[in-house]
Amino acid sequence: MLQGPSAEHWLGTDTLGRDVLSRMLYGISPTASGAAQALIVFLALGIPLGVIAGYRGGLADQVISRVADLALSIPPIIIVLVVIVVSAGRPVAAMASLGVLGAPGLIRVVRAASAAVRDELFVTAAKVSGVSQLRIMRTHVLRRIRGPVVVQASLFGGVALLFQAGLSFLGLLDPDRPTWGAIMGEASTVITQSQWLLIPPGVAITLTVLALGFLGDAVRDASADTDAVATAKASREAASPRTSTATSAALPDPSDYVLSVRELHVHTTSGVPLITDISFDLAAGETVGLVGESGCGKSITALAVLGLTPGGIRIAGGGVYFDGTDLVAGGEAAYRRIRGSGLGYISQDPMAALDPVHTVGSHLNEVLKLRGVGSSAARRERALELLSQVHIADPQRVLKSYPHQISGGMAQRISIAIALAGRPRVLVADEPTTALDVTVQSEILSLLHELQETTGLALLLITHDWGVVADICDRAVVMYAGDVVEVAPAHTVFTAPTHPYTAALLAADPSIEHSGRLPTLPGRVPAPGLWPQGCRFAARCRLATEACSEARVPLIKTSEALSRCLHTDLLKLEKRA
């Protein structure tokens, strides 16, 4: 009796000399069936009620959700105990009641998932085309909720197993059947004589629950959308940091500029190039517009300048010089010294750019503290000064406001105020007006222009709007498919573009006066990784010849501009004609 593991009894023997291994194996069935009973009730109640509440909405939703919320505030153990008494310890009743009490959690999850399906276009389309409600629920809704349901089911399966084991351990569930919990209960009575008996049931329960947890995680990961950047290994060749020799000779010395980007390459961590060989300069007080269609790498360039590329994306080569110092070479420490004090940033979506749980005042206070503004009174005074600098009419009140209490235009002014708090010399503005109303757009632009005149700020403005370039930029840097294709002064780029892409963009811009019908630019920007070996614009270009596709085109100096085109002469002739 109470022997440890031996060749004869692999897991030893118990108090009555019985083989533990065979009792453990025999215990699988009642243990698992207990958990399964709870799980079946859990699913049978949770899925239909959740789908009805989420998909149908209205009164059904209100009733179901209210009852589910109510049920969630009942501690399950106490009800299960009562049920055990009522059913005279029948395990089925106890486990089924656990399933009932767990169901509200599933109802919530399923409701949320199916409510999301209800409003989707394909479901509306199916309804319009006369597909029956039941069929929509069965096909579209069920497919959508499958993932979350499997995750919930695996978690609840674990909970039910632990619950079943706990109740058997206490001897409340049919104590004569050797469930794993009951075996452990037996072990606990002889704990001072032998501790070995605790191990087999404990390990068995833990591993089973773990396995269920892993199953849930695996299903969740499999159902999550995996970003398919993998397609892109194809033309890594085209983008390795080597093609820069042709241009570097012509580039000026970075120490003459407040900001210089040199031969910058940004790749994903899997090696897909996003921008290649980007170079441009920004002098003190100057405004440079970074122009191009969506997907050309403008925002990535802006973020790389700040050293804030998102996860999975890294700078693969080149430099970002601030006041002649290379931040890329200096690493995160160098960037940290410059961010906020040398380089400021404002983003595309001003509402999302502010932390929703902090007031405007708290944002400014935090940043000013970092800049060493000593007393809180001084910080408050400076915050008010910054707010009036960005023309906020009622700074006292706005300081106390939360982001959701202010308008988009005001949020952008506040972003600018936050950026200005460290008196930066360069402001990187990533499409600062895109998300705003047209009237507000021009206000923000004139504010930026004014700040530049009063503070000598240099502005790197990312935009796809030629009107913005015309309004406030000194120079335009045109990007296409991760490349700089043209660098030109603002006063010549409109009249004499030196790259066919620039010309095509201008021709398609509705804000510029055209005679006759507005031409469009057919095709789209090739995705990163799918860039051709030669000129990346060749496929969409009117002037493309075989030479364009043969090898990478260098940036070529024309009288006023730099252009990555072999046919600048043709373009010039065409314009003149």
Add this chain to the structure above:
Amino acid sequence: MTRFLVRRVVAAVPLLLVVSAATFLLVALVPGDAARSIAGRNATPEQVAQVRTELGLDRPVWTQYIDWLGSAINGDLGTSLINQQAVTEQLNARLGATMSLIIGATVVAAVVGVTLGVLGARGGWLGRTVDAASLIGFAVPTFWLALVLVVLLAVKVAAFPALGYTPLGQSPSQWMASLFLPVVTLAVPATASVAKVTRDAVSDAMQRPFVRTLRAAGVPERAIIARHALKNAAVPILTIVGLTFIGALTGAVLIEQIFALPGLGGTAVTATAAGDLPLIQGVVIYFTVIVIAVNLLVDLAYAFFNPRVRVS
């Protein structure tokens, strides 16, 4: 704020009614009842019937319920059928141990879980370790952990008492010692859940665009996590801490048995075993009120951390 509180407390009333009525009904369905166990095994049917009449158990269920409700409103939850002691008196005497255990476990879980979750949110090997640890913590049965801890820390090394409870008023140091093992046991799965939710919520918050604004303004990473990401993650974290507390109530039933703590959980088990309706009913009411109170606290905390809730 007062109106919010009043509304929530009023909303709790129907819940208490439903739960108490349901318990009454369920227990009324029991074939054998307390009268039989009080009268003894060898009692004749007549004797049992007499006990039943004495206790008023022969009246219709609804009459019994209305009666009970009438006195419950005045704070009287009746007397135990088994030992004739007032239910409230009996339960209040046992509230201390249970609350010490549950609050202790929840506080430990919240502090350790949030710390681990924040460390895990920074990713890398630490993130994977926290993930694995929380998975294991969730999977280990508490009663097993309790036994293992007893073997290691009470039997092999007599560092803590294996059984029993010393009230706080009697000796604070022994109170701590008597609670150490039960609290640790109960806190392990709770810590695992809190750590997991915190890790996910903080990682999510770190993906939000405002983090870029803060980084660009030179705010150090540590301050972004502590002041911004954590505060934005507060709602899911509070939710899980609230659920943890309710879960600890369930766990307490087991843990109190193992460590022989004189708490509500133990009362619940013995009362159910004896079919002592007033006592069961009392435990149900106590548990439900505790849950309602915790949910209310969690809701108030939501409002504290989320300005949008505050306004609406």
